[in-house]
Amino acid sequence: xxxxxxxxxxxxxxxxxxxxxxxxxxxxxxxxxxxxxxxxxxxxxxxxxxxxxxxxxxxxxxxxxxxxxxxxxxxxxxxxxxxxxxxxxxxxxxxxxxxxxxxxxxxxxxxxxxxxxxxxxxxxxxxxxxxxxxxxxxx
Amino acid sequence: xxxxxxxxxxxxxxxxxxxxxxxxxxxxxxxxxxxxxxxxxxxxxxxxxxxxxxxxxxxxxxxxxxxxxxxxxxxxxxxxxxxxxxxxxxxxxxxxxxxxxxxxxxxxxxxxxxxxxxxxxxxxxxxxxxxxxxxxxxx
Numbered sequence: 001x002x003x004x005x006x007x008x009x010x011x012x013x014x015x016x017x018x019x020x021x022x023x024x025x026x027x028x029x030x031x032x033x034x035x036x037x038x039x040x041x042x043x044x045x046x047x048x049x050x051x052x053x054x055x056x057x058x059x060x061x062x063x064x065x066x067x068x069x070x071x072x073x074x075x076x077x078x079x080x081x082x083x084x085x086x087x088x089x090x091x092x093x094x095x096x097x098x099x100x101x102x103x104x105x106x107x108x109x110x111x112x113x114x115x116x117x118x119x120x121x122x123x124x125x126x127x128x129x130x131x132x133x134x135x136x137x138x139x
Numbered sequence: 140x141x142x143x144x145x146x147x148x149x150x151x152x153x154x155x156x157x158x159x160x161x162x163x164x165x166x167x168x169x170x171x172x173x174x175x176x177x178x179x180x181x182x183x184x185x186x187x188x189x190x191x192x193x194x195x196x197x198x199x200x201x202x203x204x205x206x207x208x209x210x211x212x213x214x215x216x217x218x219x220x221x222x223x224x225x226x227x228x229x230x231x232x233x234x235x236x237x238x239x240x241x242x243x244x245x246x247x248x249x250x251x252x253x254x255x256x257x258x259x260x261x262x263x264x265x266x267x268x269x270x271x272x273x274x275x276x277x278x
Contacts, residue, residue: 001199003199008182009184010142010144010185010186010201011201011242012142012199013197047142047150049142051153058151058152060140062148105152107152107153
């Protein structure tokens with residue numbers, strides 16, 4: 001679930017995740033009406049929490065969000081879950097929420113951090129982060 | 140998972156939840172070393188995200204946190220999951236993280252909000268909120 005901030009208030013929403021490993025980005029499709037561009041511009045910091053409670057695997061990814069209206073990218077990301085929302089990728093109300101992660105934590109049980117990945121330098125310079133050894137999590 | 144704020148940064152952590160329906164509170168046991176009291180005092184707003192991905196049920200609860208050191212309450216909340224962390228409820232490093240929710244959202248699929256519960260008045264006055272019709276979610 002993706003937690004966003006509006007003023008002091010924090011809220012989470014269930015969203016489909018499109019991870020783009022080589023772009024250092026995580027994409028979500030969202031509706032133009034559901035997120036206020038100015039709120040995201042003002043409070044861009046977000047947190048993506050992924051939980052596989054059965055396998056006791058948890059991931060927290062911190063980063064910043066921006067709203068994009070790249071129609072080519074929307075077509076590229078278009079997939080089955082999106083059909084519950086829009087008829088086709090040409091719907092003009094579809095927007096991309098592009099998250100640039102700057103750190104991530106991974107647990108394989110409640111409270112035991114297995115790895116912490118910091119991507120601050122990459123987020124600032126837009127270069128690719130050195131991910132080091134990372135664990136693969138199926139969620 | 141519980142998302143907290145430190146400055147602009149948002150981070151989530153997997154935590155065991157102890158919901159106290161009649162106290163309008165959600166409790167977590169935490170270690171004195173894991174949360175900085177001054178950070179929580181400065182940025183008390185938190186968001187608890189619960190997901191049952193198999194059943195496609197999602198809950199987001201927004202509220203404020205405070206750290207407490209109520210030893211009687213700690214003994215009352217002491218349960219099996221806590222044993223992975225501390226030997227017994229007398230461990231002096233155990234703290235209570237008391238969350239007072241002020242709003243909650245519930246989805247039964249990606250993106251379809253089923254109910255929204257606002258508890259702002261109750262949070263301010265410390266009286267019990269009028270929950271209205273609520274859905275029970277097994278997570």
